[in-house]
Amino acid sequence: MTQFKREDEAEEIEQRMAAEVSAAKVIEKPEQMSPLYRESLINLLYMQADSELAGALGYVPCVKMAPNVEEFLASSMIVKDEFRHARVVYKLLENLGEDVDAHVSGHDFTLRMSDSDADLGTRRAADDKRVNIFYYPIDTWVDFCMFNFCMDRGAGHQLEDSLQASYKPWARVLEGIFKEEKFHIAHGDNWVKRLADDPATHDAVQASLNKWFIRTMNIFGRPNSPKNKIYREIGLKKRDNHDVRLAFAQEVADRCKENSLTVPEWKPDWDKLPMDAYVVG
Numbered sequence: 001m002t003q004f005k006r007e008d009e010a011e012e013i014e015q016r017m018a019a020e021v022s023a024a025k026v027i028e029k030p031e032q033m034s035p036l037y038r039e040s041l042i043n044l045l046y047m048q049a050d051s052e053l054a055g056a057l058g059y060v061p062c063v064k065m066a067p068n069v070e071e072f073l074a075s076s077m078i079v080k081d082e083f084r085h086a087r088v089v090y091k092l093l094e095n096l097g098e099d100v101d102a103h104v105s106g107h108d109f110t111l112r113m114s115d116s117d118a119d120l121g122t123r124r125a126a127d128d129k130r131v132n133i134f135y136y137p138i139d140t141w142v143d144f145c146m147f148n149f150c151m152d153r154g155a156g157h158q159l160e161d162s163l164q165a166s167y168k169p170w171a172r173v174l175e176g177i178f179k180e181e182k183f184h185i186a187h188g189d190n191w192v193k194r195l196a197d198d199p200a201t202h203d204a205v206q207a208s209l210n211k212w213f214i215r216t217m218n219i220f221g222r223p224n225s226p227k228n229k230i231y232r233e234i235g236l237k238k239r240d241n242h243d244v245r246l247a248f249a250q251e252v253a254d255r256c257k258e259n260s261l262t263v264p265e266w267k268p269d270w271d272k273l274p275m276d277a278y279v280v281g
C-alpha cells in the first residue's frame with residue numbers, strides 16, 4: 001500500500017516537473033512563475049541569504065584574530081563581501097514580496113554552538129534557514145583560513161551550479177558573488193599553504209582540516225533527492241547533490257597533496273545527512 005502511494009507521489013512530481021520545464025527556461029518576473037517554481041526559488045534564496053548573513057556575522061570576530069594590518073584589511077573585506085551577498089539576495093526576496101525585515105529581526109543570526117567541537121549532525125540549532133555549518137563558531141585564525149579553504153570552496157561549487165539559473169535576476173547577482181567567493185577561496189589557499197609549510201603550525205592546520213572538511217562534506221545533501229531533481233528540472237540547479245560534493249572533494253584532495261596534508265576519511269551516514277543541498281556563499 002505504502003509502495004503504491006510512493007509511486008503515485010513520484011508520478012505526480014514527474015508530471016508537475018514536466019510542466020515546469022517547458023514554462024521555466026527564462027524567468028524575469030514573479031508573474032512568469034508557477035506556484036512550484038516560486039516556492040522552490042524562495043526556499044533556495046532564503047537558504048542562501050540566511051547562510052550569507054550568518055556567515056558574515058560568524059566571520060566578524062575573526063578580523064581581530066588577523067596577524068597583521070594587511071590581514072585586518074583582507075578579513076574585513078571578506079566580512080563586507082558576505083554582508084553584501086546577504087543584502088543582494090534578501091533584496092531578490094523583497095522583490096518577490098517577502099517581508100525580509102520581519103524574517104531577519106525574527107531570528108538570531110549571531111547564534112553559535114557554545115562547544116565548537118560538538119557535532120550537530122542534522123539537528124537544527126534554530127529555525128532560520130542557514131546551513132548547519134554556520135552554527136559552529138570559528139575560534140582561531142587557523143580555523144578562519146581553513147573555513148575559507150573548505151566552506152567557501154564548497155559554497156563556490158554550489159554557486160557554480162546555479163550561475164545559469166533560469167531565474168535571471170538571481171543568475172545576475174550570482175555572477176558577482178561567485179567572483180568574490182573566488183577571492184575568499186584564494187585567501188584560504190594561500191594561508192593553508194603558508195601554515196602547512198611551517199612545522200610550527202602544520203599539525204594545527206591538519207586538525208582544523210579534520211574538523212572543517214567533514215562539516216563541509218555534510219552540507220551538500222543526499223544523492224537523488226526529490227527536491228534537487230525538481231531544482232534541476234526547472235533550471236535552478238545543474239547537478240545532483242552528490243556530484244557537487246565529489247567535485248569539491250576532488251579539489252580539496254588536489255590542494256592537500258600539494259600541502260602535505262591528509263584528507264580525513266568521510267564516512268557518510270546518509271540517513272543523518274540533510275536531504276537537500278543548499279546554495280550558500
Ligand SMILES: [Fe+2]
Binds near residue numbers: 082155180181184281
Ligand atoms: Fe565567502
Ligand SMILES: [Fe+2]
Binds near residue numbers: 052081082085177181
Ligand atoms: Fe558569500
